[in-house]
Structure formats: structure tokens, C-alpha cells
Amino acid sequence: MRKALYQDFTRKARNRVLSMVGLLVFVTGYGTLGFFYIEGITLWEAFYMTVISITTVGYGEIIPLSHTGRLFAVSTIFLGVSSSGIALGILSNLVFEETLIKYFWGKRMEKAIENLSDHYIVCGSGTTGSSITEELLMLGEKVVVIELDEQRAHPADNKECYFLHGDARKDDVLEAANITKAKGLATTLSEDADNVFVVLTARDMNPNLKIVSRFKDQDTEKKLMTAGANHAISPYRMGGQRLALALANPVLLEVIDKPFRQRGMRIQFAQVKVPEKSPIIGRQLKNSQIREQSMGALIVGLVEHNGETVFNPDPEYRLDRVSQLMVLGDDEQIQSLRLFVHDAGE
Known part of the structure; x- marks a missing residue:
């Protein structure tokens, strides 16, 4: 994850530096060619006039400027000042924007995860993954959440919850989640094939890991168990069973639900x-x-x-x-x- 964040930051830094250089070249070219054609001076003299204009150093004119030349000089100064403001904004945004903050936050997060043991890993922070994380935190467990969507991979209020931005199907991401010292993993990715791949990878990396996975298609359940999952659960099937229980025996559903769902009980x-x-x-x-x-x-x-x-x-x-x-x-x-x-x- 840290490598991905660093690569993202360097990519944005390179693109923005190139934008700043391109803007500087455009303004310099605009002024140089303008002074060259309007005043009929040499390219070197036109370049010098452009530089002292856009930098506003106030050295004075090296040649007497015509009325048109002075108007052009004013436009060059305004363009230079505006470009400087834009360049400063680009640089400030690069330094203080979310990418850099995420990079340093990611470094702290990975350092903290390196010291974890007997924790749980949740792959995916969608509806199902968030519910699993919430339940585990309520039970006082430590949880590492792996999420590919950058908007969802954010710091949690609970100090026992750690977020990793990355692809849970990749070995290095699971290693960053300290999978060898974890005691359980739940994979709740949207695609069944991805969940099967995560189960295969996780079982190979930690043979003693307790693994549970969600699935949508009935045919996937057997594949998950063959891949190494301890349990394969369909939220749709469970939801149907609980809805039927709510209709046929609501008192029993309340008895089952209360110990798990009611905060403070x-x-x-x-x-x-x-x-x-x-x-x-x-x-x-x-x-x-x-x-x-x-x-x-x-x-x-x-x-x-x-x-x-x-x-x-x-x-x-x-x-x-x-x-x-x-x-x-x-x-x-x-x-x-x-x-x-x-x-x-x-």
C-alpha cells in the first residue's frame, strides 16, 4: 500500500511540475515573440524584456518602448503574475493535498499493523464488510480492513480498527495486513471469483487462519470450501431465513437478535x-x-x-x-x- 501511495504521489508531482514548466515556457514564449515582432529587437533582448516583466524586478526598459509595446508589456506582466499565482497554487496543492497526507497516514498505519497479532482481517468495506467490522469491534477485537476504493479506505474513529488501501487479492497487501499473525479473515468482495482467489491466497499464506467468505451464486459455495474457507455464507439466504423467522416466529428472532444487536445489553x-x-x-x-x-x-x-x-x-x-x-x-x-x-x- 505504501508503495502504491508513493507512486501515486510521485506521478502527480511529475505531472504538476510539467504543468508548471509548460506554463512558464508559454508565458516566456508569448513575451519574447511579442517584443520581437512589436519592437523589432533581437530575440535575446526580447527574452530579457520578458523576464524582467514577468518577474517584476523593475530594472527598467533596455530600449525605448512604443505605446503598443508598453501595452504589450502590461499584458505580459499580468500574465506573468497570474501564472506565478497558478504555479504557487499547484505547488501548495501538491504539498498539502490528500495524496501526501494519505501517504504519511499510510506509513503510520502500516507501522501499527506490523505490531498486531491475533487480529481479524476484513476484505472489503461495503455493506457486508462494514457490518462485520462493526460487530468485531463491538466484541473488542482488533480489525484490519482492506479496501480498494480510495474513498472508502479512510481512518476509523475506533483505535482498534486499521485501514489498508489496496487489492486484497495481492500477496503484498495481505502481507501488509500481517496475515501470518492474524487469527481470522472475512472476504466480502462483490465478485465471487475474487472471494475464491482471496481464500486461496490467504489459506496458502496462513494454513491455520480461520476464513469465512460471502457468496452470491450457489455454485460458488463448494468452490470456496474447496479453496480453503472454513465457512461460506450467503447474505441473501440468511436474509431470507431471518425474514421467514420474523414472519413465523418473531419472538424467537428477538431472542436470537438481542444478544448480538442491542448495544448496552x-x-x-x-x-x-x-x-x-x-x-x-x-x-x-x-x-x-x-x-x-x-x-x-x-x-x-x-x-x-x-x-x-x-x-x-x-x-x-x-x-x-x-x-x-x-x-x-x-x-x-x-x-x-x-x-x-x-x-x-x-
Whole structure:
């Protein structure tokens, strides 16, 4: 990204310097030829008269000027002063314009991203990407957003959100997002083929990365999973399911939505990893002391080592193969459960 910004700045600088030089050549040529034809002097004398006119140094005329020559000299002075103002504006705009600001902002942003770890990468900041970023920030996660549209790639108010202007399909951009130290990536580009390419590239660069992708066409889902995505989700399908639920069972939709969507509400779903030496390993769920030690957190599901998910586990379930707990509770309950499961087992 920094290289792209630098190239953009140097390109604009070169074009504007050429514009300034072209303007200077035009004014000088205008004055030189005018004095040459009007006063019948040599080209060198005409050039000298032009220079002292447009620079307004006030050295005086080297030859007596006719009435027409003096009128022409006035026009040359006005043209020279105007050109100087235009050149100054071009130079000022080059120094202070958005391109240079973005270049230095990009350098600071990339430096900050280099020190990140256990963060999430969101490719695309459209409607879906912005929603993902907002949800992750609400959960207290660090997020790097990669966006190709320069108008969307802007600094965020949240200090845990970092923006990169670049093409998420390119290796160097994903490297700039520190993908090797990230723990998850979501790609929400508008074209399914681009999302497949991002998934392929990301999986190759970080085999342990958790990857999710959106898709539009049904045939793309299998390709995304083959490319290495952990989950492939269609916003249209999910939207249809939620609309149907809102019609058929609005109360259930409200129960599902509130923990995720309502700001300020303490109840939330969370995943708690279970270490191998955790004190709950080998116990039955009813004797694990999870509810007592977590001050009432509700276990709604378990994830086993083979990836299978057990919802609403039986109280007799033995916690031998569990790798994660799916919990419903407030911040304090979830934090207490994490301390119990991790600290006691270390």
C-alpha cells in the first residue's frame, strides 16, 4: 500500500511540475515573440524584456518602448503574475493535498499493523464488510480492513480498527495486513471469483487462519470450501431465513437478535476454549461446577476435538473430548468461566 501511495504521489508531482514548466515556457514564449515582432529587437533582448516583466524586478526598459509595446508589456506582466499565482497554487496543492497526507497516514498505519497479532482481517468495506467490522469491534477485537476504493479506505474513529488501501487479492497487501499473525479473515468482495482467489491466497499464506467468505451464486459455495474457507455464507439466504423467522416466529428472532444487536445489553454468546489440562476434563457436565464457578453462565453447546458440535448437551455428558464451550451469559460470567477453565488448568 505504501508503495502504491508513493507512486501515486510521485506521478502527480511529475505531472504538476510539467504543468508548471509548460506554463512558464508559454508565458516566456508569448513575451519574447511579442517584443520581437512589436519592437523589432533581437530575440535575446526580447527574452530579457520578458523576464524582467514577468518577474517584476523593475530594472527598467533596455530600449525605448512604443505605446503598443508598453501595452504589450502590461499584458505580459499580468500574465506573468497570474501564472506565478497558478504555479504557487499547484505547488501548495501538491504539498498539502490528500495524496501526501494519505501517504504519511499510510506509513503510520502500516507501522501499527506490523505490531498486531491475533487480529481479524476484513476484505472489503461495503455493506457486508462494514457490518462485520462493526460487530468485531463491538466484541473488542482488533480489525484490519482492506479496501480498494480510495474513498472508502479512510481512518476509523475506533483505535482498534486499521485501514489498508489496496487489492486484497495481492500477496503484498495481505502481507501488509500481517496475515501470518492474524487469527481470522472475512472476504466480502462483490465478485465471487475474487472471494475464491482471496481464500486461496490467504489459506496458502496462513494454513491455520480461520476464513469465512460471502457468496452470491450457489455454485460458488463448494468452490470456496474447496479453496480453503472454513465457512461460506450467503447474505441473501440468511436474509431470507431471518425474514421467514420474523414472519413465523418473531419472538424467537428477538431472542436470537438481542444478544448480538442491542448495544448496552450485557447478555451475549461466546466461545470459551478448553485446555487439555482443564479441571472440567473427564467430568460429567452436571458435576463440572461450570455454573457455580461462572456465576450462572449457561452452556448451550459444546465443540468436540473432531469438530462436531453438540447442542443442548445432556447433564450426563462426559467432558472428555470437548475443545470449546458455547456459552450464554454476561461479561462477568463469561470472564469468570474463562478464568476457571484456563487458570485452574494451567
